[in-house]
Amino acid sequence: MAATATDIESRLTDLSDSAFNAFCEDIGAMFDADVQCKRQQAGAGTVGDVRKLFKKLTAVHLVQASGALDGVFQLFFDQGGLFVLSGVIVMLPQNKILDVVKRGTAEDADNLTDAAREVGNLLVGSWDRAFREECEGHEHFLKTTTFIGKPWEDSTQISLTDEEQVHFAVYEMTVASYPSFCCAAVFPDRMIHASGDGEASSTATQAATPTAPAQDTSSAPAAAAPPVSPAQDDSKAPAQEAVPPVVSTPVAATQNLQTPAQSGSSVPPATVDASEARTEAPVETKVSAPTSSEVVRAAIPEDIQSVVEAVVGPSVPPAMPKVAPRPRVAPEPAPQSGSLLDQVLADYTVGPDISVLTDLLNKPASQIMTPEVIWCDPETTVQDVIGLMQQHSVGYVLVGRDGALEGLLSNSSIQSAVSPYLRPAFAKWRRPEDDATLGIKVKWIMSRPVRTVRPETALATIIESMCRYGGRCLPVVDAQSKVQGIITVFDILLRVLEADQSLSWKGKPPQAVPVLV
Amino acid sequence: MGKSLMIVDDSATMRKIIMRTVRMSGLEFDRTEEAGSGVEALQKLQGGPVDVILCDINMPEMNGTELVKKARELPTCSNTKIVMVSTESAQDLIDQVMHDGADGYITKPFTPEKFQEKLTPLLN
Numbered sequence: 001m002a003a004t005a006t007d008i009e010s011r012l013t014d015l016s017d018s019a020f021n022a023f024c025e026d027i028g029a030m031f032d033a034d035v036q037c038k039r040q041q042a043g044a045g046t047v048g049d050v051r052k053l054f055k056k057l058t059a060v061h062l063v064q065a066s067g068a069l070d071g072v073f074q075l076f077f078d079q080g081g082l083f084v085l086s087g088v089i090v091m092l093p094q095n096k097i098l099d100v101v102k103r104g105t106a107e108d109a110d111n112l113t114d115a116a117r118e119v120g121n122l123l124v125g126s127w128d129r130a131f132r133e134e135c136e137g138h139e140h141f142l143k144t145t146t147f148i149g150k151p152w153e154d155s156t157q158i159s160l161t162d163e164e165q166v167h168f169a170v171y172e173m174t175v176a177s178y179p180s181f182c183c184a185a186v187f188p189d190r191m192i193h194a195s196g197d198g199e200a201s202s203t204a205t206q207a208a209t210p211t212a213p214a215q216d217t218s219s220a221p222a223a224a225a226p227p228v229s230p231a232q233d234d235s236k237a238p239a240q241e242a243v244p245p246v247v248s249t250p251v252a253a254t255q256n257l258q259t260p261a262q263s264g265s266s267v268p269p270a271t272v273d274a275s276e277a278r279t280e281a282p283v284e285t286k287v288s289a290p291t292s293s294e295v296v297r298a299a300i301p302e303d304i305q306s307v308v309e310a311v312v313g314p315s316v317p318p319a320m321p322k323v324a325p326r327p328r329v330a331p332e333p334a335p336q337s338g339s340l341l342d343q344v345l346a347d348y349t350v351g352p353d354i355s356v357l358t359d360l361l362n363k364p365a366s367q368i369m370t371p372e373v374i375w376c377d378p379e380t381t382v383q384d385v386i387g388l389m390q391q392h393s394v395g396y397v398l399v400g401r402d403g404a405l406e407g408l409l410s411n412s413s414i415q416s417a418v419s420p421y422l423r424p425a426f427a428k429w430r431r432p433e434d435d436a437t438l439g440i441k442v443k444w445i446m447s448r449p450v451r452t453v454r455p456e457t458a459l460a461t462i463i464e465s466m467c468r469y470g471g472r473c474l475p476v477v478d479a480q481s482k483v484q485g486i487i488t489v490f491d492i493l494l495r496v497l498e499a500d501q502s503l504s505w506k507g508k509p510p511q512a513v514p515v516l517v
Numbered sequence: 518m519g520k521s522l523m524i525v526d527d528s529a530t531m532r533k534i535i536m537r538t539v540r541m542s543g544l545e546f547d548r549t550e551e552a553g554s555g556v557e558a559l560q561k562l563q564g565g566p567v568d569v570i571l572c573d574i575n576m577p578e579m580n581g582t583e584l585v586k587k588a589r590e591l592p593t594c595s596n597t598k599i600v601m602v603s604t605e606s607a608q609d610l611i612d613q614v615m616h617d618g619a620d621g622y623i624t625k626p627f628t629p630e631k632f633q634e635k636l637t638p639l640l641n
Contacts, residue, residue, distance in 0.1 A: 023626075026626035027626060029626075029628045030534075030538070030626045030627065030628055089530065089534060090530055090533070114528055114529060114530045115530045117528065117530075118528055118530045118531050118534070121528075121531075121604050121625060122604070122625055122626045124604055125604035125606065125624060125625040125626055126626060128604065128606055129606055129624070132606060139607070140607055143604075413540060416536055416540070416549060417533075417536075417537065417540075440537075444537055444540075444541060445537060445540050445541075446540070447540065447543065447545055448541070448543045449543050469545070470519030470520060470545050470546075470547050471545060
């Protein structure tokens with residue numbers, strides 16, 4: 001049995017590597033940022049060893065595992081990790097993130113509680129997928145609680161006790177150009193040995209670990225929240241109870257841990273532990289008992305065997321799938337006969353003015369468009385582009401560099417992206433996070449790919465395209481992909497008004513009013 | 518005409534992230550609205566249909582699975598496409614919600630490309 005537990009323990013380091021790397025890839029793809037992590041140390045020790053690394057504000061995500069691993073383990077992020085990851089996902093301005101990384105207070109952390117919990121959810125999503133791919137017998141991970149604060153003031157809040165034996169893997173993680181930070185996976189020994197001992201100890205495992213939450217926690221009443229302070233509660237989490245220490249079998253020598261900051265990123269990972277050496281050792285020796293491996297296998301429950309199988313024949317972790325880039329400009333829709341527009345025209349029985357309307361519908365885009373267009377760079381912030389829209393009194397801005405169209409930004413896109421609390425009516429409730437939404441970069445919210453039309457495209461086709469695809473603004477692009485102007489629904493309405501000689505409408509077409517914040 | 522979208526998630530942060538990711542995917546919706554729970558979503562749906570619902574599973578009050586079942590009973594939702602967005606990646610759960618009436622499933626973390634891949638066929 002001990003051999004099996006050891007196998008799981010050594011395999012955990014590899015799985016942690018894969019899981020944290022999967023998280024980096026996922027977050028990087030999700031937020032278009034370069035996210036990297038590198039294992040610094042791994043091994044066995046006591047909770048006291050982990051404690052040294054996380055003295056300041058810390059985010060601890062408690063994860064309930066079932067299957068090959070059974071019990072609760074912890075994922076730690078130091079103050080830098082807490083603020084960088086939370087700040088990035090809510091798009092706090094870089095200077096604000098850097099400030100709270102250095103001088104962040106509990107109140108700052110409290111303001112980012114929701115974001116920190118979501119980081120935890122995303123993290124566990126990545127971990128679950130990595131384990132599903134690489135660990136046979138893995139069933140499920142569920143984040144039960146996110147603790148934010150100083151965990152060691154009462155470590156039972158994170159289901160650990162100071163003298164408890166744990167297996168850990170410590171990483172240095174970097175997100176874009178932010179300072180690197182420290183994170184760690186901590187697996188209580190009772191969990192490893194409970195898994196290794198299989199069914200025989202499953203009862204003891206249940207007694208020693210917090211109550212396993214039901215898979216579907218959403219219907220749990222709020223009153224069933226875990227016994228942590230309200231600010232630390234996870235509304236989705238079922239009750240968590242403090243765990244008494246469980247004395248487990250002695251493990252490898254306690255490691256002398258350093259934080260990534262202490263060790264420096266240039267220092268190669270200090271592979272300290274016996275567990276790594278075990279990983280590199282011939283795997284057959286791990287499962288071969290002095291007597292017969294069949295005897296050992298017969299005694300190991302099926303789910304644990306699958307973990308052993310994974311060790312015996314470790315499969316190369318598949319790379320995270322890469323998604324093909326999207327086409328930048330959508331093909332122009334072909335005019336269709338018998339279309340909605342034809343139907344409208346057929347029903348239009350006002351009289352002799354129908355010829356005016358027909359002429360209008362045949363006009364090319366070049367005669368309808370507004371040639372003056374406002375451009376901005378993809379890196380422009382929402383705040384700056386709002387100023388641009390107000391300055392030029394336009395509702396649409398083209399996004400790109402050197403005349404190459406990359407996206408289209410409308411005032412409604414901006415309104416959806418910025419906090420509603422920026423409106424003057426909500427001024428008294430305005431918080432720093434609301435202001436932070438002004439720092440969102442245009443590239444994140446612009447519409448792309450951009451549907452375009454040619455200068456010679458007839459108005460009928462343009463209206464058809466707008467109706468079919470829902471856009472209210474179409475850039476007019478020539479054969480050399482050079483933008484000649486834009487056509488908005490307001491341009492079209494203006495031409496309709498102008499076509500009626502009985503009216504005297506002249507002037508610049510009205511546009512949607514830019515966002516005012 | 519333009520499509521409408523409803524995002525149902527108990528986390529305001531996640532609703533914003535989803536909204537941003539949808540925009541980055543290039544999909545265009547004329548009208549978007551948000552709901553913080555299944556109950557709030559149902560109330561809004563009774564007021565009128567939406568074309569697409571992106572729905573979390575684990576939520577207080579009424580979870581996403583219950584919402585799918587109840588939404589399918591509403592006449593206003595007969596043509597609504599419901600796509601679950603969750604960290605839960607267990608196949609049996611995915612099968613269950615699809616059986617209950619969901620039209621698609623996106624696991625977190627997600628990318629704009631994933632939204633485009635899953636939603637484009639439903640919108641067409």
